[in-house]
């Protein structure tokens with residue numbers, strides 16, 4: 704099949720599935736879909752744009768820079784979703800992404816605040832929560848999430864915190880995945896008073912569970928770009 708038609712078809716299928724799950728959860732829920740383009744090149748991103756999609760996510764600063772530069776003539780919205788090394792903060796800020804979803808520590812928030820203040824810039828961010836408690840995953844731990852969120856609001860005025868992000872445990876066990884999303888939703892609910900609006904959970908393999916547990920932002924890559 705023609706690659707464009709395939710991507711368009713993949714997107715339509717995913718949107719239909721999301722819509723079904725969304726209606727089961729609540730017809731008032733509004734869900735934002737981030738197409739994770741980390742495995743694909745400019746061509747696929749351009750095709751997805753022409754199929755009607757504008758919001759993309761990358762997990763490496765260099766790729767985010769290269770792809771957003773090459774595609775700068777398209778009105779795309781870029782999300783940084785991967786681990787951020789402190790020595791790459793200036794590079795990240797210079798790209799001016801729409802949002803950083805992988806703010807994973809108070810230390811990183813402090814560093815970001817210093818550089819943002821210098822540049823007289825603000826940056827929308829989500830606090831990443833390590834809901835699976837796997838040591839390979841980044842993020843603040845469940846028990847410290849609320850306190851960390853409030854602390855960042857206090858010490859980093861140039862960071863516009865809009866909510867939280869999590870990656871569930873890497874397993875086929877639905878109960879375990881569900882437990883990750885439930886814990887994260889609980890934190891999200893408790894942060895309503897602090898202005899949290901975005902709950903970013905769910906990837907290709909677990910987005911239905913994420914929607915059933917209140918996610919309003921999904922990050923989906925392989926299902927949208929599959930061959």
Ligand SMILES: *Cc1c(COP(=O)(O)O)cnc(C)c1O
Nearest residue numbers: 739762784906907922923924925
């Ligand atoms: C790769 C990635 C995704 C998308 O994963 P798929 O399984 O390809 O849908 C979502 N979130 C993060 C943080 C990722 O790194």
